[in-house]
Amino acid sequence: MTSTLDCEAAAFVHPSAQLYGRVRLEEGASVWCNAVMRSEAEHIRIGRFTNIQDFVMIHAEPGRAVEIGDYCSITHHATIHGCKLGNNVLVGVNATIFNDAVIGDNSIVGQHAFVREGTQVPPNSIVVGSPAKVIRTHNSWIANRANALIYHRNALAYAKGDHRAWEGPDFERWLGATLERLQSEFEAL
Template sequence: MDIDKTAYISETAYVNGDITIGRNSSVWPNATIRADSPIKIGRSTNIQDNVVLHSMGSERTEIGDRVSIGHSAVVHGCEIKDECLIGMGAVILNDAVVNKNCIIGAQALVLENQEIPPNSLVVGVPGKIVRELKEKDIKRIKQKASEYEELAQKYKNKE
């Protein structure tokens, strides 16, 4: 494990295996990160309560910078680029790629091998692109990441 000293990991999170967690990132209560093969989490990224990140075998999971992964989402053997918001309960399957500045709506399903173009809003099961993000949407993604970064530092300072 390679966890940056500025990262916040809740004492009830389960973090195990070949994991890299970047500067100012956070892993919240009851999240599970099980890296039977490499999982890399970038800077200022938040893995919220009850999220499951898993990779095994030849899979690799890469999460970029300033990504928010909402409560109870499942991310398995895929890539999420910088500045994305993954909604609560969303599922992203093996070999999917979510490109920069995307929002994956709550409960959406990104299928195996599906590639989501930059600046997309995806909703539904299976996930469909419903529109291109507006500037206000992209601002919201960045704002959410900043809010969690600040909150994590408050929790870390209590330790």
């Protein structure tokens, strides 16, 4: 199969990232150090302003594409395999989400969680454990979107060679204004 990488709209793809097969990165997406995406038979779609952090592994297998929504953060060492994630989802460090699982919008999958094959997680859920279970309902729209926007800002800085974008008064001002804007947007929903 020939690779069909569509990454032009991405904010940043680290040189050590490995993307194979049919992979599409939407506007503002970022892929960080040593992340791997393989899609030999299906496709992988990474939504707008979504970040795929260091050492994340994403694999689409026959009959199971990977769809990750907008403003998501897939954190370090997570494994995403043949599943779908809604918008504004945060996946914790070392979490695994397996075949045919669906994670609803505005949810958090906790670190080291194992989401079993076919699990359906409703929107606004906090999911933890192995096997993962919903332990609480909470709309994490603001926190998850803020995290994605922080990574987008960082990706733009990295693309320019600036590896210290999270320090100093400029960052603090930007963060305060961003959180205030997100709160207003959330209240208008």
